[in-house]
Amino acid sequence: MSSAAELIARTLALQQTTTEILTASARISRQILGTDSTFMAVADGTGAYPMSITDGIRDPQFREITVRPATGLGGQVLLRGRPHRVADYVTDPTISRDFVHVVCDVEGLHGMACVPVNGPDRIEALLYTGTRTAGPPPDQMLRTLELVAAHAELSLHAEAVRKQETELAVLRDRQNIATQLHDSVAQMLFTIGVAARHARRQGDLAAVTAALEEIESTAAQARRELRASLHRLSEPAEGLAFEARLSGEAACSNGPQAARSRSPGGASAATSPSPSRTCSSTPPWRGSAMRSSTPRRGLPSCTWPTSATRSRWSCKPAPRPCGLGIREKPTRPAPARGCPCYASARASCAARLS
Numbered sequence: 238m239s240s241a242a243e244l245i246a247r248t249l250a251l252q253q254t255t256t257e258i259l260t261a262s263a264r265i266s267r268q269i270l271g272t273d274s275t276f277m278a279v280a281d282g283t284g285a286y287p288m289s290i291t292d293g294i295r296d297p298q299f300r301e302i303t304v305r306p307a308t309g310l311g312g313q314v315l316l317r318g319r320p321h322r323v324a325d326y327v328t329d330p331t332i333s334r335d336f337v338h339v340v341c342d343v344e345g346l347h348g349m350a351c352v353p354v355n356g357p358d359r360i361e362a363l364l365y366t367g368t369r370t371a372g373p374p375p376d377q378m379l380r381t382l383e384l385v386a387a388h389a390e391l392s393l394h395a396e397a398v399r400k401q402e403t404e405l406a407v408l409r410d411r412q413n414i415a416t417q418l419h420d421s422v423a424q425m426l427f428t429i430g431v432a433a434r435h436a437r438r439q440g441d442l443a444a445v446t447a448a449l450e451e452i453e454s455t456a457a458q459a460r461r462e463l464r465a466s467l468h469r470l471s472e473p474a475e476g477l478a479f480e481a482r483l484s485g486e487a488a489c490s491n492g493p494q495a496a497r498s499r500s501p502g503g504a505s506a507a508t509s510p511s512p513s514r515t516c517s518s519t520p521p522w523r524g525s526a527m528r529s530s531t532p533r534r535g536l537p538s539c540t541w542p543t544s545a546t547r548s549r550w551s552c553k554p555a556p557r558p559c560g561l562g563i564r565e566k567p568t569r570p571a572p573a574r575g576c577p578c579y580a581s582a583r584a585s586c587a588a589r590l591s
Contacts, residue, residue, distance in 0.1 A: 322350035324373040350374040425459040
């Protein structure tokens with residue numbers, strides 16, 4: 238039992254979301270008990286518990302079951318708030334007949350047990366185990382289900398605490414930014430208003446000019462501070478920036494690797510890797526900094542260089558070898574500054590203007 242408890246604790250401690258916790262609970266229960274099936278009805282927020290998670294269930298009609306208080310075995314658990322078991326689902330007098338056809342006639346289950354999985358503020362799910370032979374589930378089976386439910390409850394409460402901590406951190410950051418904006422930008426706007434009012438009353442041109450210069454300087458400073466605050470708002474949370482860069486790197490670096498082909502004489506000829514790979518979307522770590530690099534109407538699209546080659550921007554990949562292992566003769570590109578496609582577009586625009 239101790240090894241089973243350790244396996245349950247280790248398995249559920251690795252899960253992060255409610256769906257992962259409940260799915261792992263059903264899977265580990267069946268693995269330890271060795272029963273025909275385990276399944277879970279999960280709360281949907283309306284007081285109903287649709288059968289969302291199944292392990293070992295054969296017929297898809299089983300997922301159409303929706304448990305409510307006083308309906309079936311799970312309905313009795315919802316009413317009493319404690320585990321319940323039946324020796325034969327067909328004939329047991331303590332439960333209703335709502336799901337007898339699907340559970341017994343279609344799926345062939347008879348002996349069943351059910352325990353509640355409590356969340357922070359409600360019964361989050363109902364954990365079942367079922368066998369295709371009649372007979373009451375043993376006490377050891379019920380205790381194992383209760384142990385799984387207890388560890389699932391701990392994981393659900395830990396997830397709720399993590400969500401609350403994240404929400405509190407976001408609220409504190411927003412409050413801090415609002416205070417900074419009020420202390421900086423709002424004060425500067427007030428100064429601009431005072432300077433404009435003062436300039437309206439002055440008849441001297443030099444005083445008006447000085448007031449306008451002060452207004453312009455204060456407005457520029459306000460813009461800088463507002464831009465800095467907006468940049469802080471757009472920064473990813475700690476730890477997410479690396480994940481975004483990693484996923485973007487993987488998305489842009491899945492191009493073909495360098496291939497080697499054999500010539501008819503036996504010598505090996507190395508094929509240079511493609512210098513770039515067209516990305517289907519802007520790399521996630523670039524954000525607004527890449528907006529100026531997106532293709533405009535009338536300009537050819539460019540490609541994003543992979544990290545493996547670190548090559549410059551280019552408009553077409555390197556020549557590919559033919560089937561006989563003989564490479565095409567590379568053509569020397571015309572000298573140009575920056576991306577060739579933008580260089581040609583710049584030349585075209587200059588010709589039109591002239």
